[in-house]
Amino acid sequence: MKKSKNFFPGNLKFLRERKGLTQQGLATDLELTRSKLNALESGQTKAPAPEDFLAISSYFGISIDSLIRVDLRTLGELKLRELEAGNDVYMRGGNLRVLAISVDKGNQENVEYVPIKAKAGYLSGYNDPEFIASLPRFSLPNLPRQGTYRIFPxxxxxxxxxxxxxxxxxxxxxxxxxxxxxxxxxxxLSGQQDFVFKLVTVQAEGQLLLRSLNPIFEPFTVPVGEVAEIWKFHAYTSKEIPEPETDLQQLVRAVRDMQLEIKGRKR
Structure with a gap:
């Protein structure tokens, strides 16, 4: 049985401290008692009243959904300002949304595996908790506690x-x-109904430059509007032992890097 995380208590305390308010100061602004605000921040109130959600959402200018289901402490300052401005859109692509995850019996996040046969389904179900819960799930040792991890072939x-x-x-x-x-x-990539493993560079003009490690393959760009998610490399497993680059591959790589450097200087 999957269980969603509730970030509301931590978010409330984070937003209050971000504004430099004491509990009493915020409680006064919200017309709450300090003890009630303390209970909300500490998670002692398991089911806050709808009017409290509405008042807090209105006060900070952040949607109730984001208050409950998004860990605001992990967002950068620019995205927090975007939220407060009423714009629930990440800069340079990607809608602000809740990342669907699955958890184990101890309420710890699983590491889902997206098999090749699930590629097409992932593009339509990546934000569907039921689809994510249907994927093979693992618990991997030695992963950092912070962050959400997923495995792609x-x-x-x-x-x-x-x-x-x-x-x-x-x-x-x-x-x-x-x-x-x-x-x-x-x-x-939502536009191409696929996912790719590449070296990614975010460009100022709203494009992502995607480059291969193998110098035989030409780099290409995609608009950020075609990007649904980005998952940063952490590690990989393989049955094969990687072979060293040939002299030709090293030469092609050097030429390619030189071309990219020259191209960058012309901008």
Missing amino acids: TVGDSMLPIPGGSDIITRYQDDWTALKPDTPCVVI
Whole structure:
């Protein structure tokens, strides 16, 4: 039985402290008692009254859905300002939404595996908790406590020396603008009904540059509007031992890097 996380208590305290308010100060503004506000922040009130949700949502300018289901502490300042301005859209693509997850009996997030046969279904069900709950689920050791992880299989040899058929362990990337150039990521492309494993660079003109590790493959760009999700590379598993690059591959890579550097200087 899947169980959704409730971030409301932590979000309420975070938003109050972000505004530099004491509990008494916020309670006065909301026309609540300090003890009631303290109970809301500490999670002692399991079912807050609808009017309290409405008052808090109106006060901070953030939707009730986001207050409950999005961990606001993980968002950057720019996205918080976007929320407060009434714009529930991530900058440079990606709607602000709740990431569907599944949890184990201890209420710890699972690591879902998206098999090749589920590729098409993932594009239509990636934000559907029932679909996510239907995926194979694992608990992997040594993963950081913070973050949501998912495993995607690779096909082809565009990311050699990481061989095709590897399983890529990834972490959900909600802030695309925080990606450093050439960050390896699995990118979910809604326009192409596919996901790809590439080196990702966010460009100022609203495009993502996607580049392969294998220099034989040409880099290409996609509009951020075609990107549904980005999952940052964490690790991979494979039955094959990667082979070193050949001299030709190293030469092609050097030429490709030089071309990209020259192209960047001309902008």
